[in-house]
Amino acid sequence: MLANHAKLMKFFMNAGEIVGRKKLQKMIYILKKCDIPFEEKYEFHFYGPYSEELTLRIEELCNLGFISEQKEQKSNYYQYRYTVTTAGEDFLEHSMVEFPSCNDKIEKMKEKSSRFLELVSTMLYFDHLTKEEVEEKVQVVKKSSNYTHADLQAGWQFITELK
Amino acid sequence: MYKDEQLEEEKVFKDPVHRYIHVKDRVIWDLIGTAEFQRLRRIKQLGTSFLTFHGAEHSRFNHSLGVYEIVRRILFNFNGRRHWNKDERLLCLCAALLHDLGHGPFSHSFEKVFKLDHEAFTRQIVLGDTEINHVLRRVEKDFPQKVADVINKTYEDKLVVSLISSQIDADRMDYLQRDAYFTGVSYGHFDMERILRVMRPLEDQVVIKQTGMHAVEDYIMSRYQMYWQVYFHPVSRSAEVILSKILHRAKHLYEQGYQFSLKPTHFLSFFSGDVSLDDYLRLDESVVLYYFQMWIDESDEILSDLCVRFTNRKLLKYIEFNPNSQMNEWMELYQLFKQIGIDPEYYLVVDSSSDLPYDFYRPGEEGERLPIYLLMPNQELKELSRESDIVESISGKKRTDHKLYFPMDFIEALSDDQPEKNKIKTILGLTTIE
Numbered sequence: 001m002l003a004n005h006a007k008l009m010k011f012f013m014n015a016g017e018i019v020g021r022k023k024l025q026k027m028i029y030i031l032k033k034c035d036i037p038f039e040e041k042y043e044f045h046f047y048g049p050y051s052e053e054l055t056l057r058i059e060e061l062c063n064l065g066f067i068s069e070q071k072e073q074k075s076n077y078y079q080y081r082y083t084v085t086t087a088g089e090d091f092l093e094h095s096m097v098e099f100p101s102c103n104d105k106i107e108k109m110k111e112k113s114s115r116f117l118e119l120v121s122t123m124l125y126f127d128h129l130t131k132e133e134v135e136e137k138v139q140v141v142k143k144s145s146n147y148t149h150a151d152l153q154a155g156w157q158f159i160t161e162l163k
Numbered sequence: 164m165y166k167d168e169q170l171e172e173e174k175v176f177k178d179p180v181h182r183y184i185h186v187k188d189r190v191i192w193d194l195i196g197t198a199e200f201q202r203l204r205r206i207k208q209l210g211t212s213f214l215t216f217h218g219a220e221h222s223r224f225n226h227s228l229g230v231y232e233i234v235r236r237i238l239f240n241f242n243g244r245r246h247w248n249k250d251e252r253l254l255c256l257c258a259a260l261l262h263d264l265g266h267g268p269f270s271h272s273f274e275k276v277f278k279l280d281h282e283a284f285t286r287q288i289v290l291g292d293t294e295i296n297h298v299l300r301r302v303e304k305d306f307p308q309k310v311a312d313v314i315n316k317t318y319e320d321k322l323v324v325s326l327i328s329s330q331i332d333a334d335r336m337d338y339l340q341r342d343a344y345f346t347g348v349s350y351g352h353f354d355m356e357r358i359l360r361v362m363r364p365l366e367d368q369v370v371i372k373q374t375g376m377h378a379v380e381d382y383i384m385s386r387y388q389m390y391w392q393v394y395f396h397p398v399s400r401s402a403e404v405i406l407s408k409i410l411h412r413a414k415h416l417y418e419q420g421y422q423f424s425l426k427p428t429h430f431l432s433f434f435s436g437d438v439s440l441d442d443y444l445r446l447d448e449s450v451v452l453y454y455f456q457m458w459i460d461e462s463d464e465i466l467s468d469l470c471v472r473f474t475n476r477k478l479l480k481y482i483e484f485n486p487n488s489q490m491n492e493w494m495e496l497y498q499l500f501k502q503i504g505i506d507p508e509y510y511l512v513v514d515s516s517s518d519l520p521y522d523f524y525r526p527g528e529e530g531e532r533l534p535i536y537l538l539m540p541n542q543e544l545k546e547l548s549r550e551s552d553i554v555e556s557i558s559g560k561k562r563t564d565h566k567l568y569f570p571m572d573f574i575e576a577l578s579d580d581q582p583e584k585n586k587i588k589t590i591l592g593l594t595t596i597e
Contacts, residue, residue: 077529
């Protein structure tokens with residue numbers, strides 16, 4: 001029961017705390033591209049790969065009381081902070097779902113900004129293209145983000161480290 | 164040139180939602196005539212909802228024409244406005260018409276069970292050796308790629324993308340009205356003409372002139388009501404659960420080397436996970452329903468029973484279910500079902516709202532997803548829910564639920580002497596107080 005929810009809960013347990021929905025979206029996408037078996041479907045959106053299914057599933061986990069969501073007011077926007085609750089830990093104890101270890105990847109991503117993870121997830125979205133084509137495509141679809149050559153190089157290096 | 168060629172006489176399709184769909188471009192007319200586009204007549208827009216709302220037999224063909232028509236009207240209004248590049252007109256119309264091209268039969272369940280992606284098939288149809296591709300290539304060599312990029316939302320001009328895919332796009336505006344019309348519900352209506360009049364193109368998105376806020380509120384409200392009343396309807400979800408279990412069972416049997424009485428030729432590549440474009444295009448809903456009818460006579464009792472349920476609308480019953488507070492009950496039920504010989508993998512199913520592909524309007528976090536923006540008189544942009552109390556109040560509502568589906572008839576058919584029967588009925592809350 002709720003196997004896909006349980007996988008996300010394992011992720012949250014490993015992560016400890018996640019700050020920001022955008023960061024959460026990109027982290028799950030990057031893990032998916034590293035063959036971690038999340039099943040949430042992603043599409044390309046204005047800010048890179050985005051999964052409505054993931055958004056709804058997180059909302060379900062919050063409504064079930066498995067995840068705590070704190071809404072924080074920033075200067076001109078809101079930000080959300082996620083942690084696992086005691087009920088969430090109980091749920092995981094009953095769950096039989098298998099989930100490969102990916103703590104190192106999660107830790108690496110947590111250290112990065114959501115803007116950088118947006119770049120990396122966008123690069124991974126086009127991983128069927130050649131390196132040059134990926135860079136060209138990123139500059140086209142992320143024109144307003146003004147990613148530099150150095151950003152792209154850092155992105156490639158990060159992808160190599162993760163995989 | 165082919166891309167500018169106009170039909171001698173405008174063609175019109177009579178349409179119950181938009182009254183008329185107008186076609187003057189030769190390219191659009193030729194695309195509609197292709198085999199791949201005509202196939203959409205055999206894919207229902209609302210999947211299993213026809214088992215709940217008997218009118219909901221409309222197809223993705225109807226919807227695709229509707230989205231095309233809405234974009235055509237939007238572009239008519241955009242003509243001459245700043246930020247709008249009229250050279251993108253044909254690209255927008257083609258992408259609108261073809262945006263759902265890759266949907267398969269009962270798309271959602273098929274994608275989940277067989278790990279498919281309809282967007283990938285849309286790309287293959289647009290870029291591969293197909294009638295669609297031949298028409299698009301006549302426009303320009305790289306035109307198929309441009310159409311694929313718009314549909315995939317990776318095209319450089321974000322304004323073009325946002326017409327087909329955003330929080331207030333032609334796709335949603337058509338399906339809300341069309342689904343309302345064909346299901347017969349009274350929600351889902353809003354003043355689209357007004358919304359089209361207050362849409363304004365900006366550099367990379369469409370925004371709504373502030374004076375049109377109330378029309379957009381109405382659109383958001385109908386979206387909210389349609390989700391709960393139509394898209395998340397528990398009976399349609401029951402049918403979806405059965406459909407998904409049929410596909411799982413057939414795949415499982417194939418993997419076990421089961422000998423089907425009727426060789427499932429059309430499904431073989433789906434079972435083995437190697438679906439070619441030709442295989443994909445051949446399998447429409449008529450074919451799927453034919454197999455379901457034939458599988459009723461299979462010797463495998465589970466496959467046969469599930470197909471009877473789907474074909475004859477003998478659906479699973481449900482109760483509201485809370486996976487947090489009722490976890491122990493679920494585990495007990497699982498064991499009881501096994502004891503009485505009802506396979507819980509097929510007959511005890513928790514279905515969550517996130518299992519469905521429809522989304523609500525959410526303002527979200529900055530950089531998470533592009534919201535609807537209002538264009539204020541001073542040219543400032545403001546997110547809709549910051550200005551509209553109605554939208555803000557809907558955005559804060561709980562929008563998730565879980566249901567537990569089970570075969571009531573199997574349980575009722577158990578002997579009253581069987582102790583498990585009462586235990587199951589008690590847990591499911593089915594006991595009557597005497």
